[in-house]
Amino acid sequence: MEEKVIKRKEILAAFQFRHATKAFDPNKKISDEDFQLILEAARLSPSSCGYEPWKFLVIQKPELREEIRKHAWGAQGQAPTASHFVVILARTMMDVKYDSEYVRNQMINVHGFPPEVFEAIQGRYKTFQEHDLKLLESERTMLDWASKQTYIALANMMTTAALLGIDSCPMEGFDMEKIQEILTREDLLENGRLAVSVMVAFGYRANDPKRPKTRKSIQDIVQWIE
Numbered sequence: 001m002e003e004k005v006i007k008r009k010e011i012l013a014a015f016q017f018r019h020a021t022k023a024f025d026p027n028k029k030i031s032d033e034d035f036q037l038i039l040e041a042a043r044l045s046p047s048s049c050g051y052e053p054w055k056f057l058v059i060q061k062p063e064l065r066e067e068i069r070k071h072a073w074g075a076q077g078q079a080p081t082a083s084h085f086v087v088i089l090a091r092t093m094m095d096v097k098y099d100s101e102y103v104r105n106q107m108i109n110v111h112g113f114p115p116e117v118f119e120a121i122q123g124r125y126k127t128f129q130e131h132d133l134k135l136l137e138s139e140r141t142m143l144d145w146a147s148k149q150t151y152i153a154l155a156n157m158m159t160t161a162a163l164l165g166i167d168s169c170p171m172e173g174f175d176m177e178k179i180q181e182i183l184t185r186e187d188l189l190e191n192g193r194l195a196v197s198v199m200v201a202f203g204y205r206a207n208d209p210k211r212p213k214t215r216k217s218i219q220d221i222v223q224w225i226e
Contacts, residue, residue: 014162016213021167023077024203030083034164038202041160045153049125050111051103053091053146054153055194057183058084067182068199074173075199082169082201087179088154089189090146090197093139098125102193147197154200161202171199 030038042056059065068087069079079085095102099122107113113121129135135142158168179196183189 014159018158018162019209019213021169021205023206024081024083024167025206026081028204030166030202034166035084038157038160041156042153045156047149047152051096051106053096054150055089057087057089057188059087068179071178072171072174074171078169078201083203086200088150088197089194090143090150092193092195093142094193096142096146098122098129143195150197154198157200166202167205169201
């Protein structure tokens with residue numbers, strides 16, 4: 001029981017510690033062991049239907065970071081100073097449509113479904129995408145769905161970092177078309193099978209937060225239906 005109390009305190013302390021770090025200490029680097037653990041938290045994250053519709057670009061090349069920074073108003077302080085800068089990509093309609101080769105490979109070769117089992121459940125995936133969530137209405141609808149999955153991995157990465165005493169900052173403030181152009185030119189989007197979803201920087205804060213963390217009360221955001 002005492003051990004559980006300690007774990008609770010550690011978890012809450014990590015969430016209190018974490019804040020959207022605007023600038024990192026460029027002289028402090030995350031160890032390879034710690035960053036691999038952060039990446040492993042992403043890899044082990046859940047996704048709808050088990051599709052894992054993501055890829056993680058760890059951008060360490062200074063010139064590429066600077067080019068990204070020019071079109072990312074939300075990464076002005078983070079891109080140049082972060083120990084590790086990650087662009088999270090989401091898979092597009094080409095890969096996550098129920099009848100794609102990507103889905104077939106994911107279910108049979110990654111998850112180990114026998115081919116006949118996959119064939120039997122493929123219709124369920126079709127109904128889910130076509131009718132239940134109406135994901136096939138447009139390329140953007142499907143991309144937004146895939147991007148929602150990447151945010152699960154994003155949250156797990158940041159929480160893992162916080163538990164290790166490592167700072168982070170998620171970023172949506174960027175010109176999507178410009179970033180797409182840059183990554184396409186660098187041949188990082190697998191010929192249109194990937195698109196930028198969100199960015200996240202990791203490192204050690206240069207300065208402490210100017211004010212304490214503020215959130216709504218639990219009563220304002222939770223309603224129990226009994």
